Amino acid sequence: MELDVQCADVIAPGTGATCTCRAGYVGDGRNDGTGCTDNNGCSSNPCVTLASCTDVPAPGAGAICTCGTGYEGDGRKGGTGCSDIDGCSPNPCVSRARCTDVSAPGTGATCTCGTGYEGDGRQDGSGCSDIDGCSSNPCVSQAHCTDVIAPSTGFTCTCRAGYVGDGRNDGTGCTETYTCSPNLCVSLARCTDVPAPGTGAICTCGTGYVGDGLKDGTGCSDIDGCSVNPCVAQASCADVPAPGTGATCTCPDGYGGNGRRDGTGCTDNDGCSPSPCVAQAICTDVPAPDVGATCNCTDGYVGDGRKNGTGCTDIDGCSPSPCVAQARCIDVPAPGTGARCLFTDGLKGNGSQGGTSSTVDDGDHRTSANHILMPVAGMIGLGAVLALLLVVLVTAVAVNVVLKRRLASVKSKRGANGTTIQNSAFDDTYADTRTNRPNNDGTYCDVIDDDITKRRGPAYGISQHGVNNTSDVGGGEGIYQTLDPRTLEKGNNEYQKLAKKRVFQQS
Structure with missing residues (x-):
């Protein structure tokens, strides 16, 4: 007997047996009959259309109704049937997202973030966050991007200070603001x-x-350049008009310099630098505020002393001449002053108009080495004069010694009544050998019978006759103003020759 059939004996008086198919089976259960077959629970179509029917295998019975994907329920026609499953219940989305059920046969739900947000919207996902409108860098580099807060969307581009425009890459961007148009400044x-x-x-x-x-x-x-007073006290300040700057400082007359405190200031202008005077003049600066210099010629010169003037010229002591008509005037060279007056041949005296009158030689054999020079007002170098006098003195002493020796030898040869004249040429002393008396009282001597006036040279001494000799001033050797020792010596030699000749004649 099959397992799916239950056999029951028919109680007698009945006969036979009854076959009963087990649960889940249908049929007569008999071998010789329909037997028992699985009872198809879906044959009666117990499920709704959205459900699939599945027979419950025997020994189970009935059918199982299964709602399709996306649906829920028992699927049975007499039950809850099948309805769309609500994917949003429970809500899988975050609060900022909107949940949308996925229609069957789809399942689940979609979460959509609200405006201004981004993300999957799901609680078990990225949720919803504010969309950064600046993430795509929509603004130019000179602009600042600001996200628009959700639920609004987008961004704002703001040009930085000094720029103007919408700041957008797809707009006007940002350009530098030119504040000088219109001009805010004055014309200067x-x-x-x-x-x-x-x-x-x-x-x-x-x-x-x-x-x-x-x-x-x-x-x-x-700008007032004089407000800081850049000039010294002696200078006047003048502002340099704009567009110039600073100030000019001007020193007054008589001062030199730039007049500035930080410069040379104002100093007395030295009128003698450079000197306007010639070499023979003394330059004296005129003290400020006067200007210039004075030039004063030194002794012996005349003129304004200036280089651009008359300069300094030697004062001509002979203009006008201080000498008489018969005398020759010789100017004393500067720095000496005055003039010398020299007689021509045959005259004697000092030659000056205010001095001794001149006379003509009377031919009386008189001669003199004594002539007078005009006073020299200028100072002659003292050293030169002293040196010259020393030379003359030494020479005179030497000549006098020689003359005495010669006259001594001549004395031994003179006659009994002869006369010897001794000449001390430089001390104006003569001795009469007959009386042995020196004559130094200022008288002059004649040399007897000797035409000494026709010779050149001095015969100056003392005579027993007491008559003045005259001088032959016309000869060059008879002029002693030069005090040349050689000339004096030559004159004395001539005199000694004449003296010897006279001695020999008398002896």
Whole structure:
């Protein structure tokens, strides 16, 4: 007997047996009959259309109704049937997301973030966050990007200070603001736009002006270069008009320098540097505030002493001549002053108009070595004069010694009544050998019978006759103003020769 059939004996008086198919089977259960077959629980179609029917295998019975994907319920026609599964219950989305059920046969739900948010919207996902409108860098580099807060969307581009525009890459961008248009500055100022990101403009007054340069400010005014007083006390200050700068300092007359405290100031202008005077003049600066210099010629010179004037010339002591008509006038060279008067042949005296009168030689054999020079007002070098006198003195002493020796030898040869004349040429002393008396009282001597006036040279001494000799001043050797020792010596030698000749004649 099959396992799926239950056989029951028919109680007698009945006969036979009854076959009962087990649960889940249908049939007569008999071998010779339909037997028992699985009872198809779906044959009666117990499920709704949205459900699939699945027979419950025997010994189970009935059918199972299974709702299709996306549906829920028992699937049975007499049950809950099948309805769309609500994917949003429970809600899988975050609060900022909207949940949308996925229609069957789909399953689940979609979470959609609200406007201004981004993400999957799911609680078990990325959720929803504010969309960063600046993440795509929609603004130019000179602009600042600001995200628009959700639920709004987008961004704003704001140009930085010093720029103007919408700041967007797809717009006008940002350009530098030129504040100098329209010009904010006065006409004397230069307008300079402040480079971005700075703002505004700078007004710079031109050279020589001061102020902020703004039309609505102090503008630009001339800088007073004298306000800081750059000049010294003696100088006058003058402002340099704009566009010049600073000040000019001018020293008054008689002063030199730039007049500035930080410069040379004002100093007395030395009128003698460079000297306007010639070499023979003394330059004296005229003290400030007067200007220039005075030039004074030194002794012996005359003129204004100036290089561009008459200079200094030797004062001509002979103009007018201080000498008489018969005398020759000789100017004393500068730095000496005055003149010397020299007689021509045959005259004697000092030759000056206010001095001894001149006379003509009477031919009486008189001669003299004594002539007078005009006083020299200028100073002659003292050293030169002393040296010259020393030479003359030494020479005179030497000559006198020689003459005495010669006269001594002559004395032994003179006659009994002869006369010897001894000449001390430089001390004006003569001795009469007959009386042995020196004559130094200032008288002059004659040399007897000797035409000494026709010779050149001195015969100056003392005579027993007491008659003055005259001098032969016309000869060059008879002029002693030069005090030449050789000339004196020559004159004395001539005199000694004449003296010897006279002695020999008398003896």
